[in-house]
Each structure stands twice: as structure tokens, then as C-alpha cells.
Amino acid sequence: MAEDIFGQLLDEFGAGVVEHAAQSYLEEPRGTYQSAPMPLIRPHDTQGVSDVVAFCHRHNIAIIPYGGGTGLVGGQTKPDGNAVILSIERLNKIRDIFPTENVIVVEAGMFLADVQAAADSNNRLFPLSLASEGSCRIGGNLATNAGGTQVLRYGNARDLCLGIEAVLPDGTIHHGLRRLRKDNTGYDLRNLLIGSEGSLGIITAAALKLFPKPQETTTALLAVSNVDAAVQLLGMVQDQTGGLVSGFELMHRNGFEFLTETMPTLRQAFDTPPEWSVLLEVSGGADFNLDERVMNVLETAMETELVLDALLAQSQSQRDEFWNLRETIPEANRLIGAISSHDISVPISRIPEFIANTPALLAQFGDIRINCFGHLGDGNLHYNVYPPKGGQKKDFTHLRDDIQRTVHDQVQKFDGSMSAEHGIGRLKVADLETYGDPAKLAAMRAIKFALDPKGIMNPGAVLRND
Amino acid sequence: MKVLVPVKRVIDYNVKVRVKADGSGVDLANVKMSMNPFDEIAVEEAIRMKEAGKVDEIVVVSIGIEKSQETLRTALAMGADRAILVNAADDVHTDIEPLAVAKLLKAVIAEENPGLVLCGKQAIDNDMNATGQMLSALLGWSQATFASEINVDGDSATVTREVDGGLQTIKVKMPAIVTVDLRLNEPRYASLPNIMKAKKKPLDTKTAADLGVDVAPRLSVVKTTEPAERAAGVKVADVAELVAKLKDEAGVI
Numbered sequence: 001m002a003e004d005i006f007g008q009l010l011d012e013f014g015a016g017v018v019e020h021a022a023q024s025y026l027e028e029p030r031g032t033y034q035s036a037p038m039p040l041i042r043p044h045d046t047q048g049v050s051d052v053v054a055f056c057h058r059h060n061i062a063i064i065p066y067g068g069g070t071g072l073v074g075g076q077t078k079p080d081g082n083a084v085i086l087s088i089e090r091l092n093k094i095r096d097i098f099p100t101e102n103v104i105v106v107e108a109g110m111f112l113a114d115v116q117a118a119a120d121s122n123n124r125l126f127p128l129s130l131a132s133e134g135s136c137r138i139g140g141n142l143a144t145n146a147g148g149t150q151v152l153r154y155g156n157a158r159d160l161c162l163g164i165e166a167v168l169p170d171g172t173i174h175h176g177l178r179r180l181r182k183d184n185t186g187y188d189l190r191n192l193l194i195g196s197e198g199s200l201g202i203i204t205a206a207a208l209k210l211f212p213k214p215q216e217t218t219t220a221l222l223a224v225s226n227v228d229a230a231v232q233l234l235g236m237v238q239d240q241t242g243g244l245v246s247g248f249e250l251m252h253r254n255g256f257e258f259l260t261e262t263m264p265t266l267r268q269a270f271d272t273p274p275e276w277s278v279l280l281e282v283s284g285g286a287d288f289n290l291d292e293r294v295m296n297v298l299e300t301a302m303e304t305e306l307v308l309d310a311l312l313a314q315s316q317s318q319r320d321e322f323w324n325l326r327e328t329i330p331e332a333n334r335l336i337g338a339i340s341s342h343d344i345s346v347p348i349s350r351i352p353e354f355i356a357n358t359p360a361l362l363a364q365f366g367d368i369r370i371n372c373f374g375h376l377g378d379g380n381l382h383y384n385v386y387p388p389k390g391g392q393k394k395d396f397t398h399l400r401d402d403i404q405r406t407v408h409d410q411v412q413k414f415d416g417s418m419s420a421e422h423g424i425g426r427l428k429v430a431d432l433e434t435y436g437d438p439a440k441l442a443a444m445r446a447i448k449f450a451l452d453p454k455g456i457m458n459p460g461a462v463l464r465n466d
Numbered sequence: 467m468k469v470l471v472p473v474k475r476v477i478d479y480n481v482k483v484r485v486k487a488d489g490s491g492v493d494l495a496n497v498k499m500s501m502n503p504f505d506e507i508a509v510e511e512a513i514r515m516k517e518a519g520k521v522d523e524i525v526v527v528s529i530g531i532e533k534s535q536e537t538l539r540t541a542l543a544m545g546a547d548r549a550i551l552v553n554a555a556d557d558v559h560t561d562i563e564p565l566a567v568a569k570l571l572k573a574v575i576a577e578e579n580p581g582l583v584l585c586g587k588q589a590i591d592n593d594m595n596a597t598g599q600m601l602s603a604l605l606g607w608s609q610a611t612f613a614s615e616i617n618v619d620g621d622s623a624t625v626t627r628e629v630d631g632g633l634q635t636i637k638v639k640m641p642a643i644v645t646v647d648l649r650l651n652e653p654r655y656a657s658l659p660n661i662m663k664a665k666k667k668p669l670d671t672k673t674a675a676d677l678g679v680d681v682a683p684r685l686s687v688v689k690t691t692e693p694a695e696r697a698a699g700v701k702v703a704d705v706a707e708l709v710a711k712l713k714d715e716a717g718v719i
């Protein structure tokens with residue numbers, strides 16, 4: 001980015017809004033992408049975002065929309081530095097809350113955890129829940145259509161959004177901040193912007209759905225005999241509780257071993273981690289007797305040996321300890337260092353077969369470790385490949401592309417998706433071209449050109465820009 | 467030896483506490499309740515003593531409303547043998563003060579004759595830190611508070627206590643009241659098979675009247691208030707900015 005553009009921006013918007021981006025804005029959690037130095041622009045409100053976008057549009061300056069920087073596919077980075085970072089972090093107010101309507105209207109720069117807390121203090125639940133919730137922002141969650149641990153019950157970011165305010169690539173403001181559950185008035189721009197990863201515009205505010213806060217929650221950590229047993233158990237618990245399962249997380253033993261390896265002082269739940277375990281959570285209204293219902297199912301499941309052992313949280317603290325194990329696995333993964341990570345989804349009933357067959361395909365790459373875990377209830381697995389114990393990631397990086405292709409080819413064969421919840425970003429642009437439906441890709445390019453003919457919105461993310 | 471462990475049902479320590487609008491106390495309606503964490507540690511210690519062959523029976527006692535049964539069932543699922551519920555209130559908001567609890571425990575002890583009582587050092591709801599000490603005075607038994615290590619050996623026990631600035635090891639004569647601190651052990655989780663077994667373990671119910679104790683409160687709560695809201699933190703860009711802020715704004719270096 002030429003210094004003169006920085007100067008121009010500074011003249012136009014002032015030092016309170018324009019500065020050189022600190023290092024933290026140029027990195028991403030996985031360390032795969034590193035942006036070259038770029039200006040950082042932090043407007044104070046929607047009009048400010050609009051002014052900056054209009055300016056960039058006039059001067060053909062590319063924009064990287066920036067939320068909390070927790071995205072896992074590099075969409076918030078620009079390695080060649082040929083752009084400006086536009087952070088929405090200062091748009092961080094609650095605009096309105098309507099507890100009786102179960103709606104909250106927030107600006108896009110609010111941290112997800114703060115939206116959850118605002119809902120909670122109004123005796124409501126905002127169910128979007130990710131391990132990054134303290135650092136990711138609502139705008140980023142919507143831009144990536146984030147998923148997380150409660151999709152099974154409440155849906156992903158898209159399902160939780162009623163209306164959107166956004167700045168389009170020429171700087172015009174789309175006033176779509178409606179809070180209607182029914183609004184069939186033409187093409188749905190909201191749903192187009194959700195999941196567009198900053199390539200079609202900048203989300204500045206959103207009307208989000210709230211839910212009654214569960215009064216009773218039952219949480220159990222289970223050792224299951226195999227993945228098929230886990231899938232069967234999910235069906236049994238859903239049937240017995242009338243669909244009240246709000247979490248169903250599958251974890252492989254390697255995840256617990258990674259925890260032991262990288263965080264030896266963390267307390268583990270099972271003395272010897274089972275090959276497969278499930279974190280089950282069921283929640284509902286007061287006096288639903290969920291503990292009893294869940295225990296009845298689990299008793300049957302233990303008699304038929306689907307479940308080998310079951311720990312039931314006796315307090316909120318124990319519940320947090322169980323979830324903490326699940327949510328610390330990604331951090332242990334990071335410390336171990338994946339050769340290749342795959343955020344995939346497969347039809348739920350085919351997951352056991354997928355998990356059984358894929359290791360044989362990967363055996364050609366030698367002595368590797370697979371840590372497969374994730375949101376089984378959504379058919380979403382994180383299927384990550386690691387060096388053997390004591391091995392170094394760098395000795396395996398040359399295999400990365402082949403490993404990834406092997407996993408993604410397999411996913412395609414199973415009618416799955418090679419990007420379940422993290423998005424395309426820069427990481428999976430080529431995969432999208434390989435595996436995406438040609439008609440869909442053509443329509444995506446047409447939409448991109450129609451809304452952003454100059455190609456200034458996050459160029460190179462989602463779609464190739466040459 | 468028989469061990470008696472009093473276990474209190476309290477607001478879960480990870481629940482955000484809300485003060486009632488009229489300031490008369492904390493709102494406990496529809497709030498997650500669980501076993502006082504220090505009592506979980508006491509139960510765990512009793513179980514470990516039993517596993518080590520030093521204890522042959524663990525009796526858990528809870529004083530409170532009917533629902534305190536849930537807390538007793540948890541203790542039974544962890545591994546206690548028998549439970550006693552002293553039904554002393556109808557409303558979860560009714561507070562039973564440490565002196566009344568201690569008197570009730572004294573009456574239970576007269577019937578049960580335990581060789582050791584393991585209490586939590588405090589209950590996290592009212593933070594009185596008094597029950598164990600009062601009980602010891604009423605019984606004339608030895609007391610050892612804030613235990614982080616307990617070794618029972620015949621007619622005495624060696625207890626390491628967490629005191630300000632370090633550890634103190636004392637020897638007390640049995641029978642004794644020991645109140646346990648956070649670092650004594652890590653309580654186990656309850657497994658489904660053990661929860662099922664716990665359902666069949668004996669749970670006796672008594673009332674405060676059965677034990678001849680008046681539980682009417684002697685203290686009156688004047689006011690309950692939320693703690694002052696903490697100011698939001700700020701993010702610093704680098705070490706230099708942090709040092710500057712500590713120096714100029716906080717004035718701590």
C-alpha cells in the first residue's frame with residue numbers, strides 16, 4: 001500500500017480514524033496468513049463506514065472488512081497488503097432490545113460474548129456460542145455465518161438474524177434492520193450478505209433473535225462404544241426429550257491426549273480417555289425433569305452397551321468443566337500444530353462410515369495422527385491431521401495439499417461439504433472452484449460483479465479476483 | 467470409624483447472583499443450586515479415607531428445604547453411604563443461621579456418634595465461616611479449620627491448615643471437627659451407575675422440631691446490595707503503553 005494513499009486517507013478522515021495497523025490486525029489465529037502492513041480505519045458509526053467505503057470506491061482502494069480477527073480461513077487478511085483494513089470495532093452499541101418480541105438490535109462491532117450477556121441480563125438467551133466468543137464480533141459472525149455448539153437446537157448465525165444494516169461496495173447504506181419474522185419482499189439481501197465474508201459489503205448492525213432462557217440443563221460426558229453408537233444415542237435422546245438436545249459434541253481420544261501433552265495440569269474427566277466420547281447437553285423449561293429423562297435414556301444405552309460410562313454434571317461448575325475440556329481442544333490442537341485442518345460436514349447417518357474409512361486413505365502419508373472432533377449433532381466434524389508424537393509440523397508441510405485433497409475428495413464422495421462453518425476466505429478458494437456446483441459459481445460471480453463491479457470488497461476472498 | 471459430613475445446598479458458584487429488587491436478599495427462584503463446593507471437598511475426603519480403609523461409614527447431613535435431598539443424592543452418588551435430611555424450612559429464601567445449623571448437627575451427632583465431622587470451611591452463599599467452629603464449641607470437641615491435608619491416626623489427627631502467609635500443621639485429639647479448604651483434594655464426578663446406586667441408598671428425613679431445635683433467625687438482614695460494577699478494561703497496543711499507563715494513570719510503578 002503506497003504511502004500516498006495513507007496520506008490521502010489521513011487527510012480525509014483524520015488521525016482519530018486512520019492509523020497504521022498494529023501487528024495484531026495483520027495476523028490470524030492459525031498463522032497461515034500474514035498481511036503486509038496496511039492502514040487501519042476505524043469509523044465511529046455507520047455513516048462513517050459509508051463515507052470510507054464511498055471514498056475507497058472513488059479511488060479504487062480495496063477494503064478488508066475486519067471484525068474480531070478470529071476467522072480461520074484468512075478472509076480478514078491480505079498478504080500483499082494492497083488494501084486498507086476497515087474495522088467495525090467502534091460500532092459496538094446495543095441499539096434496542098425487545099424482550100417480549102425476543103429481538104435484540106446490535107451494532108456489528110459488539111463482541112459475541114457481550115451480546116450473550118445483554119440477552120442474559122434480560123432473561124433471554126442468544127444461543128450463538130463459539131470458543132472464540134470473547135473476541136469475535138457479531139459482524140464477523142454474520143459475515144462467516146458462524147455455527148458453533150448450539151446449531152443443532154437453534155441454528156447458525158443466519159438462522160438467528162432477522163434484519164441487517166450494511167454498507168454496499170459503493171458506499172450506499174442498505175437499511176434492512178427489520179425485526180420481522182415474516183417479510184417476503186423480493187430478493188433477500190440479508191441472506192446474501194450473511195456468509196459473504198466481506199466480499200459484498202460491510203455489515204454494520206443486525207436484528208437478532210433471542211430465545212427463552214433454559215431453566216433446566218442436563219450435561220453429561222459419555223464414553224461411547226463407537227461413532228455409530230453416538231449417532232444412535234443422539235436419535236434416542238432427541239426422541240425421549242422431544243428434540244431438546246442443545247449440544248452433542250463428539251471427541252476422539254487424541255483430543256484428550258493432546259490436552260495431556262500440552263496442558264498437563266488441566267483436569268481430565270476420565271482416568272483413561274475412551275476412544276470416543278460425547279458431550280451431551282439437553283435444556284428446557286423449569287420442571288421438565290430433564291435429568292430423569294436423560295438418565296433413563298442413558299441407562300438403556302448402557303444396558304445395550306452403546307454407552308460405556310457416563311458422568312453427569314452435578315453443578316454449573318462441573319458443567320463448565322466438561323465444556324471447558326471440549327473448548328480447550330482447539331487450543332491444544334494449535335499447540336500441537338496441525339499439518340492440515342478440515343472443517344467438514346457429512347450427512348449425519350453417514351458419519352460412522354466416513355470416520356471408519358478415511359484413515360485408510362491417509363495411511364499413505366505415513367505415521368500421522370488424526371484428531372476428529374466436533375458438532376456431531378450438525379454433521380460437522382473437525383477432521384484434523386497432525387504429525388506423530390514428537391514429530392514436527394514443518395517436516396510434513398509438503399504433504400499438506402495432498403492430505404487436504406484426499407480428505408476433501410472423500411467428503412465430496414459422501415455428499416458432504418468441505419467448508420461446514422468456517423467459510424471459504426482465502427484458504428478454500430481453489431477448493432470451492434473444484435468442488436462447487438458450476439451453476440452456483442457462475443451465479444456467485446455474476447452477483448459479485450453486479451454489487452461490486454470494481455472488485456474492491458475483500459478481493460481474492462471467496463472468489464478469485466483475476 | 468464413622469464420618470459425618472454436613473452438606474449445604476447453595477446457589478451454584480458459577481451462577482450470576484441477582485439481588486432481589488427490595489434488597490432483602492438474593493433471588494433464589496429458578497436459580498441453579500448445587501452442593502457447596504467446600505462440602506464436595508469434604509465428601510471427597512471422607513470417601514478417600516474410606517477407600518484407604520480408615521473409615522467404614524460416611525453419613526451426609528443436609529439442613530434446609532425438601533429439595534436439599536438432591537444435594538444429598540449427589541453426595542451418595544459420589545460415594546457416601548447414608549443420608550439424613552433435616553427439613554428445617556419451606557422456602558429456599560429462609561436462611562438457617564450457623565448457630566441453628568450447629569445445634570441441629572449436635573443433635574444428629576448425639577444419635578450417630580461419628581468419630582469425625584468433616585465440614586466445608588464456609589458456605590459460599592453467606593460466607594459465615596462459623597458452623598464448624600460453633601459445633602466444636604457446643605460439643606466440646608477439638609477443631610481444626612481450613613484443612614489442606616488431614617491424617618487421622620488412632621485417637622489423634624494431624625491437620626495442615628492454610629493460614630495467612632503459609633501452612634500450619636497441628637495435632638488434634640479425636641473426636642474432632644475439621645473444616646476443609648479448597649486445596650485439600652479435587653472432588654470426583656458422579657457417574658450414572660453410581661447415581662443409580664445412590665437412589666437405593668437410605669435417606670432419612672427428620673425435622674428441626676424432631677431434634678428439638680428452634681431455627682428462628684437471630685440476625686436480621688438490614689440490606690443486600692450488588693458489588694460496585696467494575697470499570698471496563700482497556701486494550702494496550704504494546705508493552706511501552708502498558709508501562710506508561712501503570713506509571714501515569716494507575717500510579718503503581
Ligand SMILES: Cc1cc2nc3c(=O)[nH]c(=O)nc-3n(C[C@H](O)[C@H](O)[C@H](O)COP(=O)(O)OP(=O)(O)OC[C@H]3O[C@@H](n4cnc5c(N)ncnc54)[C@H](O)[C@@H]3O)c2cc1C
Binds near residue numbers: 066070137142148198
Ligand atoms: C478458538 C476458535 C474457535 C472457533 N470456533 C468456531 C466455531 O465453533 N464455529 C464457527 O463457525 N467458527 C469458529 N471459529 C471461527 C471464527 O470465530 C468465526 O469465523 C467468527 O464468526 C469470525 O468473527 P470475527 O469477528 O472474528 O471475524 P473476522 O475474523 O474479523 O473476519 C472473518 C471474515 O468476515 C469478514 N468480516 C468481518 N466483519 C465483517 C463485517 N462487519 N461485515 C462484512 N464482513 C465482515 C472478514 O472480512 C473476513 O472475511 C473459531 C475461531 C477460533 C479462533
Ligand SMILES: Cc1cc2nc3c(=O)[nH]c(=O)nc-3n(C[C@H](O)[C@H](O)[C@H](O)COP(=O)(O)OP(=O)(O)OC[C@H]3O[C@@H](n4cnc5c(N)ncnc54)[C@H](O)[C@@H]3O)c2cc1C
Binds near residue numbers: 505529591598
Ligand atoms: C481476607 C479474606 C480472604 C478470603 N479469601 C478467600 C479465598 O481465597 N477463597 C474463598 O473461597 N473464600 C475466601 N474468603 C471468604 C471467607 O472465607 C468467608 O467469608 C468465610 O470463610 C465463610 O463462612 P460460611 O458462611 O461458609 O460458614 P458456614 O455457614 O459456617 O459454613 C461452614 C460449613 O458448615 C456446613 N453447613 C453450613 N450450613 C449447612 C447446612 N444448612 N446444612 C449442612 N451443612 C451446613 C457446611 O459444611 C459448610 O461448608 C475470604 C474472606 C476474607 C475476609
